[in-house]
Amino acid sequence: MAGSTFGNIFKISTWGESHGEALGVVIDGCPAGLKLEAKDIQDFLNRRKPGTSKFTTPRKEDDEVSILSGIFEGKTTGCPISLVVFNKQQRSADYSEIASYYRPGHADYTFDMKYGFRDYRGGGRSSGRETIGRVAAGAIAIKILESLGIKIDAYAKEIGGVSIDYNNFDLKEREKNPFNMPDSKAASEVEELASKKRAEGDSLGGVIECQIKGVMPGIGETVFDKLDARLAQAIMSIGACKGFEIGKGFEVASMFGSTNNDAFSIKDGKITKGTNNAGGILGGMSDGSDIIFRAAFKPTPSISKMQNTVNKSNEEIEVSIKGRHDPLVVPRAVVVVEAMAALSLVDLIFTNMTARMDKIVDFYKN
Amino acid sequence: MAGSTFGNIFKISTWGESHGEALGVVIDGCPAGLKLEAKDIQDFLNRRKPGTSKFTTPRKEDDEVSILSGIFEGKTTGCPISLVVFNKQQRSADYSEIASYYRPGHADYTFDMKYGFRDYRGGGRSSGRETIGRVAAGAIAIKILESLGIKIDAYAKEIGGVSIDYNNFDLKEREKNPFNMPDSKAASEVEELASKKRAEGDSLGGVIECQIKGVMPGIGETVFDKLDARLAQAIMSIGACKGFEIGKGFEVASMFGSTNNDAFSIKDGKITKGTNNAGGILGGMSDGSDIIFRAAFKPTPSISKMQNTVNKSNEEIEVSIKGRHDPLVVPRAVVVVEAMAALSLVDLIFTNMTARMDKIVDFYKN
Amino acid sequence: MAGSTFGNIFKISTWGESHGEALGVVIDGCPAGLKLEAKDIQDFLNRRKPGTSKFTTPRKEDDEVSILSGIFEGKTTGCPISLVVFNKQQRSADYSEIASYYRPGHADYTFDMKYGFRDYRGGGRSSGRETIGRVAAGAIAIKILESLGIKIDAYAKEIGGVSIDYNNFDLKEREKNPFNMPDSKAASEVEELASKKRAEGDSLGGVIECQIKGVMPGIGETVFDKLDARLAQAIMSIGACKGFEIGKGFEVASMFGSTNNDAFSIKDGKITKGTNNAGGILGGMSDGSDIIFRAAFKPTPSISKMQNTVNKSNEEIEVSIKGRHDPLVVPRAVVVVEAMAALSLVDLIFTNMTARMDKIVDFYKN
């Protein structure tokens, strides 16, 4: 189990390396009858595509997806969907030097420890390009969620210490700046900071926030497969992610029961909650409120600033990482967060269909 | 899939409700030849047992474990191990009233939404007693880790906003105060605050930190089953946990590549890292440094302070939660965190045994 | 993964040894709202209980089941159901001798090879008593199937070479003879043969046939998780089972396309098949006809007739197996076959609920 498979019912298997032939994903368990064309997936891949601003790697890749199976006359057939993106600009030469030493903050050392050697070209499997398969599969999961009235939106909440102001919050701003920030003012500040850090050969981290609207109550299993637990695995499995929190998250540690509990009330005849400190999840199950979570991303480890490290001959050396790197990973990770959230959620929505015997009997009666 | 099963190779299935006959766990995949007796497990259950201080529920339970299978002449046989703890003080009467309404911060509402009804006695499956199975199985996982030279220690880092001072850090202090805090001074402050909040009928949250020493490098899979991702699911699946972070965690968001990257260096001829901002994990695999993570726990939702909520007739009401509740969940959750960390880790250590073809060939040659 | 877990969505974990404290099973994934009491399960356990005729082991066991979790007010809650049967007549002394040698046809040798030692008391985990957990869980699966209008019936088709005559076929006869044969005449012949073989200290094998009526079309997945493939694993996992076939089974090898294909026709306006050589499954999915399969069981390996074998000191010896053994396993295995068929089928019926997007949307609309 190399661990490139995710999901129990809506199951995906991603594959591919930064500088290999291609990258892709197989989705096993997509229901039949979903309208799907390459464009649906391409739109999402375009959101993570490199080369769209000076703050992303200058590597040029079209990241054009092909659907190789599982579709017939514009609809999914219920059989596995195979998606592939061929690499074009895999200039391996750029990376030959790094074969000999361990880049700080990267998986070079741990790959060697685990497997005895590594595909050192551009990070191999631990490159950011690994997320192509996640985003392609996630695009399908998001289409499924849309059919169920569910909408996922992630955005940069904080970059390099600059946070959005919720008074300025406007999701539409997100696409207008290179940082996926829903606050134009914060985005301007980040632009200045990022330009400066980029010039210094340094990089920035940040926080991505994600809101999910329209989830019916009761999704998530009660013990190990709680919705928030599965979201946590999904999001923490994104390279560079170092923290995950739901609702008030770490803030709850210093709150009291009386200030943290969300009181139930009646609104328009329906049960609702006045506050949403829980982030839309109670006992691991969705409660009908918006689901809100955040993920912390570390600064890109590849920096041209001089760093100390060791080589494979166990010598201490100084290095400056060359190559085509993003000075910050957060903007392009936003769509990856949406994809992973969708993949977790679809799996648990499907799982939930067998929660009640009466509904199973009804299902098969019709 | 009700989601009470965890792990792929070292697999556990927990079961049982707060006020049912018993609670327990089946472990499928424990290797043969591990010395094991009830006492090994009992020691861990005693650490989560209620009634040990005025800051835990006064419910009296011995939580005495019986081993029903999988052991022969003092050693595990490789067959499933069934562990059971019978409930003694299941005073269901205490809980009859709550059947009619939804307690804020609890899973009452979501259980009803998911399953159509619920076992309302003491929270049923979403009670803290659900963790008995986790801790019992975790005790075995911890024994396995010990055989491999790995040591897990969790402790309360912060309660009700009072944090430990690392200058006073002393793991041995942990057992000497009712809060599992490795700093006697902080523990005293917490005692004062907790007494006050308890008197007010309120409750406190906190942060548990966990350190794991001695993990060989290379443990964890490279994409979805990263060690930190699996730890995240494991820990976030504990009731009341609202956040998880590894190494510097959320702090990395405002750090730069140059300040966050851990430089490799040579010490005594071996590759090591000067700092450990990564928390012992690079690219989802252990790097040989200590693994350090933190989890945020919300205040116990059961408080006697008056709260607003709704009943099942869709009426808004005011409630004061009676019954035997812990004013803070953190102290007793410490051992649950250790258990879940051990369960995740053992599973990935076992998974890692098939990472290299040469080692597989060697294994079967001998 | 010791492999005592079965199913993906309706998941069971069995545990327990012949001469341990108890045996049981945890069912994770049973839908909420199913009426269930101990009697429902006991009825099935009674069908596999020893000591009911001179052709079964004289070991006396009540095999009384207790439900320890997952039921509230007479209905399943959606949480794990833990079932336990305590052993009463575990006379380990009977078995002490066999610790030193390897019984032919038994798992003694392979257990030692795999695990380094074994629980030699009564076969430990490879005893027929291991099936208690299967039957207990299967009883619940059968209840679920009944709610969906599906009926499973297995019976002895052949014992010791004596086969039933389908002209005499009467399911009601099954309970009237100690062999579970739906043909009283064949049962009489078997009685004579079995008495003779028993007197000789020998044992008999046989074939169990199983018919499943009322399965809606489309159950089973299209590649590896075909309904017949999953049934095959389920049935072949029963100790002593050496062959599995569906429909015409091995007979198809000498048939031709023109004689084997089942022609579709219209009956009462509905699509049906005139013959059922396929045994109710086409392309791995149920086709709405009766599902018919057969399983071959070897003669009980424990015989008092003298046999050659080796002991743990690598010496060739002669042995006569003493103890309380069934001279034939087929009659008591009938209910185990029903249980395993039900467990496979329920899992795939649940899986099938996510086959079509339109039905998923409908499910959540209501």
Added chain:
Amino acid sequence: MAGSTFGNIFKISTWGESHGEALGVVIDGCPAGLKLEAKDIQDFLNRRKPGTSKFTTPRKEDDEVSILSGIFEGKTTGCPISLVVFNKQQRSADYSEIASYYRPGHADYTFDMKYGFRDYRGGGRSSGRETIGRVAAGAIAIKILESLGIKIDAYAKEIGGVSIDYNNFDLKEREKNPFNMPDSKAASEVEELASKKRAEGDSLGGVIECQIKGVMPGIGETVFDKLDARLAQAIMSIGACKGFEIGKGFEVASMFGSTNNDAFSIKDGKITKGTNNAGGILGGMSDGSDIIFRAAFKPTPSISKMQNTVNKSNEEIEVSIKGRHDPLVVPRAVVVVEAMAALSLVDLIFTNMTARMDKIVDFYKN
């Protein structure tokens, strides 16, 4: 879960339809350091390639495999291996007619029942071409087994009622006739019969036998994941397979304990068995003897002989199936049987590495 994923540790996901763009497989969990090039896989695909004799479909396909990921400098990296074969001769026109009716013996009807519609081109996912992914992945599994000294050989034991004579048995003959029969005389008889049946527009079934040599004792788990049970699922999941048996198989039903039990004896100081009725498996675990199993395959359902069936307007019609079909499936299924056996076995060999605590400790000490 569309069920195109197989294996727990050595996990494969196959995809692709007969007349889609391509077919392929992703292998997740292949150990690092295995020498692998396209030729290793191509050799196996060539064995199942169509158009090699007049007894296989005249469809011309090179079935040329490309490795898209998971290999670096000629060795597996431990990351997912993606294999793809592009379709060339997908003449969909051939199949347009069959869209309107249900072919007897095919999955047309059940696909429609399950998914609401189907990719009717050439059987879509239930075409024999689906096995390309299995064989490609199986080729890698077989390479792994070879590293461990294990050899798998399958062959046609019986076709159209004509069985091999074990006195003439010669594995080298297998490649010399178009039927994969290890007996030239039987092959000649089959040639005559098959030519006749082909001329009549009819088809033949048969039995494939498989022997596995060199499996170390103790492989297989003790309850549901017995080696024979997993082999049964694997083999029965091959389209057209209707029966599976191990060792003496269905013959055991009429044997007695005294004639069926394999006596242990000592040979060259080692424990061995004089007979092998068990087919190399005791209690679900390999016993060190050769593993021998058989699988029954039905005659190809596509025949040009006139058949009765129904169309989608619920009318009874007569049809003659045109198109490019094999008159018998057995010869080309031989390599698929080897592939599936290898996939099951590798998975359980990997699983077995965590059976004993002492061996785990040793593994990590080195």
